Amino acid sequence: MRAAVAATAMLLLAGCAHDAAAPAGKGLTDLPAPTVVERSLAAFKSAPSYRVEVHGGEASNPLSIKLDVVGADLHGSLTRDGGTTEILKAGTNFYIRPDETFWAIELEKPEQAHAYATFAGARWIKVERGDPLLKTAGLDGAFLFADRTFLNSAVPRQMALGDAKDIGGVPTITVLDPSTTENARTKISVATNGEPYPVRWDFGLGTVADFTAYGTPSDPIVDPAPQTTVDMKTVLDHT
Structure with missing residues (x-):
């Protein structure tokens, strides 16, 4: 099976940075790059909800992730090579709902994939x-x-302020890693109006996450009804 490298690229980028507290009254664009990122991460952690879309992978193996996150729960989908699975996390429970193509890609056994998809049906x-x-x-990512x-x-371990730019109509300031090549460079675009939320996180090597809808009122994400679920062992034991 092929690992979805793009989906977990962000997990392999090492290091984090901290900076002394900035003087009161300074705008975000006047602060040192590490402080901008520190404030952005703090805002991200405190946001009650948000939406994220991730695009990456190679041209021959594209990856797309679309998620709604509410508190510590989420619901959305991951698409790769034309196969899609819905994913859901509610509390400490994790669920997936793959289509047959997704099963086939991961198992590389079309007949087995068909059997699993047919048995699971529309159940989580x-x-x-x-x-x-x-x-x-790549679902762990x-x-x-x-x-x-x-x-x-x-x-990144090294950070410098980059250009100010609008992303989807949101003014941002970019923090980038000056120690790497352009293609591999991490770029973090932080909102300069209102809360300093991360708006775009370019992990380098073609994997980019766009964050929107911070704090938008959302229904709680809960476990599916028991009659609409089946555990993975039961599916895998079905032949």
């Missing part, structure tokens, strides 16, 4: 956090968006 499949499928399919501290590991 409950999975354990350590299920190997989550790692090989997608589920991490419910953890408000995971971006800490994607902060």
Whole structure:
């Protein structure tokens, strides 16, 4: 099975930075780059909800993740190579709902994929956090968006302020890693009006996350009804 490198690229970028508290009254664009990122991460952690879209992967193996995150729960989808799975996290429970193409891509056994997809049908499949499928399919990286501290590991060790620019109509200031090549460079675009939320996080090597809808009122994300779920072991035992 092919690991979804793009989905978890953000987990492999090492280091985080901290800076002394900035003098009161300064605008975000007047602050040192590490302080801008520190404030942005603090705002991100405190946001009650947000939406994120991630695009990455190679041209021959594109990846797309679309998620709504409410508190520490999430619901959305991951698409790769034309196969899609819905994902849902409610409390400590994790669920997936793959289509047949997704099963086929991950298993590389079309007949088995058809059997699993047919048996599961429209039911949510409950999975354990350590299920190997989550790692090989890149789903572990997608589920991490419910953890408000995971971006800490994607902060570069060296940081400098870049250009100010609008992203989707939101004014931002960019913090970038000056120590790497342009293609591999981490770029963090932080809102300069209102809360300093991260608006775009370019992890380098073609993986980009766009964040929107911070604090938009959202219904709680809850576990599916029991009659609409099945555990992964039951699915895998079905042949």
